[in-house]
Amino acid sequence: MNSSVAQNTISGSPAGTAQKPKVPVSIESFLLGFKVPFDVYSKEGIGYACILKKWTKFDQDIKASLKSKGILYLYVEGDPTQIKEFFKAPSSAAPKPAEPDYHSYTKTKDEFHHVSKLVFAPGSRVNFSIFNNVGTQFSPLIETMPDRHVPVTENIKTVSGGLAIKIADIKLFREYISGLSKTSSTDSSAMQAKIAGIKESAKMNIRDFLSDPGSSKNIDGVVVSANQVISVLRRKEATLSNMLTVSAGDMHLYNHSTNVAVLSTAIALAMGMDQSQIEKLAMGAMMHDVGKKNLHSSILHKREALTNEEFVIWKKHVTDGISLIQNNGIPREAIVGVQQHHERVSGLGYPFGLRGIAITPFGKILSLVDCYDALTTRRPFKQPLTPFAALEKILKETGEKGNFDPELVKLLVKILKGQGRI
Ligand SMILES: [Fe+2]
DSSP: OOTTOOOEEEOSSOTTOOOOOEEEEEGGGSOTTEEESSEEEEEETTEEEEEEOTTEEEOHHHHHHHHHTTOOEEEEESOHHHHHHHHTSOOSSSOOOOOOOHHHHHHHHTTEEEEOGGGOOTTOEESSOEEEEETTEEEEEEOOOTTOOEEOOGGGGTSSSEEEEEGGGHHHHHHHHHHHHTOOOOOHHHHHHHHHHHHHHHHHHHHHHHHOTTOHHHHHHHHHHHHHHHHHHHTTOSOHHHHSOOOTTOOOHHHHHHHHHHHHHHHHHHHTOOHHHHHHHHHHHHHTTGGGGGSOHHHHTOSSOOOHHHHHHHHHHHHHHHHHHTTTTOOHHHHHHHHTTTOOTTSOOSSSOOOGGGSOHHHHHHHHHHHHHHHHOOBTTBOOOOHHHHHHHHHHHHHHTOOSOHHHHHHHHHHHHHTTOO
16 A cells, blocks of 8 residues: 555544545546545445545555455545535445446456355454445445454345455455354354355355366365255255345356255255265256356357357357366266256257257256256346246246256246245
8 A cells, every 4th residue: 555545444433423424436436646635535344444645646556555455435535515526426325336348347246256145144243345246336345354353234134236255355254154154053143144154165165166177175175065055955954045046146157056056956855866866966066067167258258149159169168067077086977967967858958969868867957957047047237037937938948849857847846836936
């Protein structure tokens, strides 16, 4: 941080102290090389720290330093009208920076990791910053540093949209999750946080696996998470709804892969499949889209329909995935599940166009669940289908084209109905 930057921390609203209003302003609205005629603060837990004294020049070094700490908004103290005029931005209430384009968003989202609101029980203290993700926007809710634990405020559970942390803080978040698993409290919100922690741990283990599928440590992490998910669902410690990841802008592969694992496990348990088979199925589910790591972002995140040439490249993610995992000691059944997750009972799937009994039960389960989760996933520029509408579409495809196994579709409908999701 620039040496001219002040570092005094003050409480957010100390009793008996009249404070001047603070207006949130995106750091992008600060003109580089210009002196700012206001005191400027950053959020520190529930308080504020003065980081720029009045008439300090805002320069590139300050901006870069703030960005490296994940600080995207500052709080300018003074008359809101004067602040508005100086920054020429309508910022009297919530910050509303310009909507970035889709390309910027796909880049920005890679700086963040989505987390569940459920892991933050009242009284939790965190030493990592937490952001609110609405659509394409990430704005800070709690800003802190690794050496500073601050309480999580209750409003974190009620904000619209999802929560995210910076990628750089995943290690700290893992430590926080590990603390949840050690709780002996039987309080319902503590139990809920503990279960949500298992799901969050699965998301992070899948994320690690997707980034380096050849690492035996990462494969072990997937096995641990597969067994934890099975255990939670088998013992009915959580409902399916608690275990499914749903948040705004949730287009990350690790979220989708976790959901596919949860739903596949629920189906397998309902079928009475044995433990070792369910473990292999859950592993296949967590790994099924690993080949997408080879897909270029321009295809992976394309908003419009893919061209024929692009679809050919897209389809390669299945065989690419097999190449990435086939010699790493992963059970054969799991690999076959990955290989068949886009096949259709009708023979209209890919990459091999397998039909009927040529597709294994793992392939049939994964193709159905993968399709259901894709249809019900919210994306920044696309509304998701409701579970009911998604099942209607799947039932139609099953009836007209014979794409999915009708018995499995019936089971999925029964499970979702039993959980009150449709
Ligand atoms: Fe896929």
